[in-house]
Amino acid sequence: MSVLQKTLKGAKVAHFKNTENCESTPMPLPKEVCISMSQHMGPPCNPLVKKGDAVKVGTMIGDSEAFLSAPIHSSVSGTVSAVEEIVTATGSRCQVVIIQTDGEQAVDEAIKPPEIENHPEFVKAIRASGLVGLGGAGFPTHIKMNPKNLSEVDTLVVNAAECEPYITSDYRTIIERPQDILDGIAAIKKYVGITQVKIAVENNKPQAIEMLRRLTGDDPSIEVCSLKAIYPKGAEKVTAYETTGRVIKEGMLPADVGVIVENVTTTAFIGQYLRTGMPLVTKTLTVDGGAVAEPKNVVAPIGAHFSDVIDFCGGYKCTPKKLIMGGPMMGTLVFDDTYPVLKNNNALLAFDESQTAVYEEQPCIRCGRCIQACPYHLMPRMIEKAYESDNIPMLHKLKVSLCMECGCCSFVCPAKRNLTFTNKMAKQKLRAATAKK
Ligand code: SF4
Ligand code: SF4
Structure with a gap:
C-alpha cells in the first residue's frame, strides 16, 4: 500500500479567511528592526556587520558557507546598534542584528537586476536574493532550483492552496501580483527546463482560480488545478500528489519524482527579483485573531518587531491569550511580541480567550x-x-x-x-x- 492513498484524507477545518479582501498594506517604517541570522532551514548565517556600521536597504548583513543556507539582507537604511543573541520561539538561541533606522530608506548601490543566461547563473542569482520558501518552510530556494537529477525534473507545482485557517497573504499575492507569478513561472521554466506547470488553488478561492485560468488560458503547458478545500491540501507531498498523481515516498524529495513544488509568493518573488534585483527584505503577513483591533495583510520590513506590526493593526483590543507565528494548525507559539518578523512568516495571530480553549485529555475510545x-x-x-x-x-x-x-x-x-x-x-x-x- 502506498504512503499516499487514492483517497487523501485530512480534516474539515473552518477557513476563517476574514482578511481575504484586505489589500496588502505597507506598515510605517519602525524605529528599529531586529534581523535574525536564523531565517531558513539549515545552519544560521554569520553576521557580516558590527555595531556602528552603516547599512542600506539590500545590504548583505549575514551569510554562511553551509550548503543549506541563504544570505540575509538589511530591510532598512540606518546604523547597526548591536549584534547580540536572543532566545527564539522554539527556545533555542540565535544571533540578531539590530538596526536603528534613519528614515531615508536609501538603497544599496550594489542592487541591480541580475544578468542571467543559463541555469547556473539563475541558481546563483536566486541564492544571492536570499530567497527561502515563503509559505512557512523556509527551505532555501536555490537548492530546490538545482536538483541533482535536473534532467529528470519536468514539472513545477506552484502551491497556492493556502489551506491553513486565517491566512490570506498568498491569496492576496494572486489577486495583486499575477504578473510577478507569471514572470516567476516563465523564469523557472526557462532556466530549470520545466515542461509542465500545475498551479494548485483550493476551491474556496474561486476569484483566484478564475483569474489564473484567464491569464494562463493560452498556454497549454500551464494548468490551474482546483483542489477540494480540505486541510492540509497545501502540504508539499499532498499538493504534489493531488496535482500530478506522483507519490513522494518516505525519504524522497519532490525532485525524486520529477517535481519542484514552490509556494506561489516565492514564485512571485522570483519574477519581481529578476526585474528589480532587490533581495528579500519585506514580508507580507496576515495579522488576525480575536485580540487584534484591525486585522489586515501587512507588508512588513523583515526584522520588524511584532509589537510594531500589531500597532499598525490598531493594537490589541484585549489582552491576547496566545500569539502564533503562522497558522493555528502548524504555526509556532511565541512568548511575547518583541519577536521579529522572519522571511518565512506568513501570519501573526493574536487569539483571545474564546479562541484558546484548553481541553483535558481523555482515554482513547479506539474510534480510529x-x-x-x-x-x-x-x-x-x-x-x-x-x-x-x-x-x-x-x-x-x-x-x-x-x-x-x-x-x-x-x-x-x-x-x-x-x-x-x-x-x-x-x-x-x-x-x-x-x-x-
Ligand atoms: S500530525 Fe502526523 S500523524 Fe497526525 S495527521 Fe498529521 S501527518 Fe498524520
Ligand atoms: S482512536 Fe483514540 S486517539 Fe485516535 S481519534 Fe479515536 S480516541 Fe483519539
Whole structure:
C-alpha cells in the first residue's frame, strides 16, 4: 500500500479567511528592526556587520558557507546598534542584528537586476536574493532550483492552496501580483527546463482560480488545478500528489519524482527579483485573531518587531491569550511580541480567550478517526503507545518520521489527545536512537 492513498484524507477545518479582501498594506517604517541570522532551514548565517556600521536597504548583513543556507539582507537604511543573541520561539538561541533606522530608506548601490543566461547563473542569482520558501518552510530556494537529477525534473507545482485557517497573504499575492507569478513561472521554466506547470488553488478561492485560468488560458503547458478545500491540501507531498498523481515516498524529495513544488509568493518573488534585483527584505503577513483591533495583510520590513506590526493593526483590543507565528494548525507559539518578523512568516495571530480553549485529555475510545484523518495514513494512537513504552523498533515500523505535524489527528480526536505533539516527540526519540546506534 502506498504512503499516499487514492483517497487523501485530512480534516474539515473552518477557513476563517476574514482578511481575504484586505489589500496588502505597507506598515510605517519602525524605529528599529531586529534581523535574525536564523531565517531558513539549515545552519544560521554569520553576521557580516558590527555595531556602528552603516547599512542600506539590500545590504548583505549575514551569510554562511553551509550548503543549506541563504544570505540575509538589511530591510532598512540606518546604523547597526548591536549584534547580540536572543532566545527564539522554539527556545533555542540565535544571533540578531539590530538596526536603528534613519528614515531615508536609501538603497544599496550594489542592487541591480541580475544578468542571467543559463541555469547556473539563475541558481546563483536566486541564492544571492536570499530567497527561502515563503509559505512557512523556509527551505532555501536555490537548492530546490538545482536538483541533482535536473534532467529528470519536468514539472513545477506552484502551491497556492493556502489551506491553513486565517491566512490570506498568498491569496492576496494572486489577486495583486499575477504578473510577478507569471514572470516567476516563465523564469523557472526557462532556466530549470520545466515542461509542465500545475498551479494548485483550493476551491474556496474561486476569484483566484478564475483569474489564473484567464491569464494562463493560452498556454497549454500551464494548468490551474482546483483542489477540494480540505486541510492540509497545501502540504508539499499532498499538493504534489493531488496535482500530478506522483507519490513522494518516505525519504524522497519532490525532485525524486520529477517535481519542484514552490509556494506561489516565492514564485512571485522570483519574477519581481529578476526585474528589480532587490533581495528579500519585506514580508507580507496576515495579522488576525480575536485580540487584534484591525486585522489586515501587512507588508512588513523583515526584522520588524511584532509589537510594531500589531500597532499598525490598531493594537490589541484585549489582552491576547496566545500569539502564533503562522497558522493555528502548524504555526509556532511565541512568548511575547518583541519577536521579529522572519522571511518565512506568513501570519501573526493574536487569539483571545474564546479562541484558546484548553481541553483535558481523555482515554482513547479506539474510534480510529485519527487514522482516517491522517493524509499519510499513519496510526497516531499506535505511535503514541509506542512512544510511551519507548518501543523504538515499533516507532520505526509505524513510519513516524513521515509525520509532517499537520495537526489533523489531534483536531479530529474526540478524546482530545495531543497526538501531534506526541508524534513530534516520538520523531525526536527515533532520531536520537538512530543517531546513537
Ligand atoms: S500530525 Fe502526523 S500523524 Fe497526525 S495527521 Fe498529521 S501527518 Fe498524520
Ligand atoms: S481519534 Fe483519539 S480516541 Fe479515536 S482512536 Fe485516535 S486517539 Fe483514540
